[in-house]
Amino acid sequence: xxxxxxxxxxxxxxxxxxxxxxxxxxxxxxxxxxxxxxxxxxxxxxxxxxxxxxxxxxxxxxxxxxxxxxxxxxxxxxxxxxxxxxxxxxxxxxxxxxxxxxxxxxxxxxxxxxxxxxxxxxxxxxxxxxxxxxxxxxxxxxxxxxxxxxxxx
Numbered sequence: 001x002x003x004x005x006x007x008x009x010x011x012x013x014x015x016x017x018x019x020x021x022x023x024x025x026x027x028x029x030x031x032x033x034x035x036x037x038x039x040x041x042x043x044x045x046x047x048x049x050x051x052x053x054x055x056x057x058x059x060x061x062x063x064x065x066x067x068x069x070x071x072x073x074x075x076x077x078x079x080x081x082x083x084x085x086x087x088x089x090x091x092x093x094x095x096x097x098x099x100x101x102x103x104x105x106x107x108x109x110x111x112x113x114x115x116x117x118x119x120x121x122x123x124x125x126x127x128x129x130x131x132x133x134x135x136x137x138x139x140x141x142x143x144x145x146x147x148x149x150x151x152x153x
Contacts, residue, residue: 012064014049014095016073021046023076027059034058034083042078052100054091058082068103068123068131069094069153075103077121086111087136090120103152110136113145124149 009024022045030038040057054060063077071094078091089106107120113136124130127149134147 009045010062010064010076012074012076014044014074014076015046016071016095019046021049023062023064025059025062027057030058032083040080042076049095050099052093054078054080056080056082065092065121066123068092068121070129071153076100079109092121104131104133104150107133108135108137110143112136112143116145118145118147129153 009022011020011022013020014023015021023042025040025042028039028041029036034056038056038058039053040055040059041051041053042062043051057080060078060080063079065075065077067073068075073095076093078093080088080091082088087108087110090109091106092103093100094103104121109120113120113134118134120134121131124132129151130149131152132147133150134145137144137146
């Protein structure tokens with residue numbers, strides 16, 4: 001199961017070298033009302049791992065998603081914070097030779113999905129190389145939570 005951000009960051013082996021490092025966030029140019037650029041940079045305790053920025057984001061929650069694509073590295077989940085909406089995209093990143101890339105497109109989530117403890121992504125236990133994506137969608141004047149299995153490698 002995904003591990004959520006602790007106060008000093010989230011621990012994981014994001015580069016696959018067998019040593020765990022911390023990922024942590026810093027927000028730049030953002031007020032409590034989400035005015036400004038609202039850029040959140042994700043940094044790593046291992047300085048060889050390049051930080052990257054998510055914008056707009058008023059901080060957010062990091063998750064160690066485990067090794068979703070069987071490449072020997074933990075994937076990093078980020079749920080961006082924002083001031084005005086319950087709809088937010090859950091982001092899933094994997095470290096490649098050229099830097100951080102999204103593993104899957106942004107997953108649309110609504111806070112009701114989180115309240116129901118329906119996490120946006122996990123390995124598909126029945127199909128190797130697949131993940132189950134759970135997203136929130138607006139259908140028939142209501143929020144529907146749907147899951148689908150998607151190939152990742």
